[in-house]
Amino acid sequence: MADNKSASAYWAANVRIITISLVVWFVCSFGLGIILRPLLKGIHIGGADLGFWFAQNGSIYVFLVLIFVYAAKMNKLDREYGVDE
Template structure:
């Protein structure tokens, strides 16, 4: 393989690693906190609502938006690292 091909492969592997980590966080927050861990989280309240309900209705959306910004930041750093930035 050429050096350029190795460079692109390394870039893609790191990108997929970031995606896997961020999607795992999103899954745990949306499905885990809203459904699987609901009973345990409902012992606590946030803004007058049970925490499990809050995660199912609002929290997972907020976390998803934050993860988008985290992904953008990570990809900008990755692009600079591999010379793909503009």
């Protein structure tokens, strides 16, 4: 990354990936697990309602997926801007 314009574009893309990841994290953990839990009461997974499942198990699975998606997207972004290892 030689110029300031390229560094700004890289940082903007990085912040966009982080923002999307945080929104997904918030919707899954707080939205589905807490706020929308009463609406998800009728749907059952493994003997528990869907809201409880997201609060206890689903959010962990989503977080793990987010880690791998973030790593893949950042590797792609690094290669695109020539800052990969």
